[in-house]
Amino acid sequence: MEFREQQAIYLQIAEYACEQILLKSWPPGTKILSIRDLAVLMEVNPNTVQRAYDFLQQREIIVNKRGVGYFAAEGATERVVAFRKEQFIETELPVFFRNMYLLNMSVEDIKGRYDQFINQNFKETQS
Known part of the structure; x- marks a missing residue:
């Protein structure tokens, strides 16, 4: 996986996990x-993934069933959406508004660009 320099790798792995949950x-x-x-x-050290999983467990997004694995x-899904919204509002939206x-x-x-984007990329999810 190609990682971004601006964010810790364990957080990017946590984002990947959240995305897998949102994508079902x-x-x-x-x-x-x-x-x-x-x-x-991800081609990373297992300790980095452990840190990402710890991060997700703290937010009750994943759980560890001892001896069985992570679930x-x-x-x-609701926790991921809430977490990602909070993250977006705090970090990305101010930069977007400034631009x-x-x-x-x-x-x-x-709004026009957003509507166009949704129509082109998410037609199948619209009702």
Whole structure:
């Protein structure tokens, strides 16, 4: 996996896990990749994955069933959405708003682009 320099690797691995939950690849209640297997997949030290899993356990997104492995927690999807929204609002949105201001872009400009993006990329999920 190609990691970004601006963010700790364990947080990027935690983001990957959250994305797997949101994409329903790791539905709540199902066993997820072991620390070793995810370390091999991500080409990182198992200690880095352990740190990511600890981070996710603290947020009750995954649970460790001793002797069995790690599982996506019941309610993980809702917790991931809440966590990612909070993260987006605190870190990405201020940068986005600053760029809108500096580039003299209106909310209407953004709304049109957003609608176009949704139509092109998520047609199958719209009802």
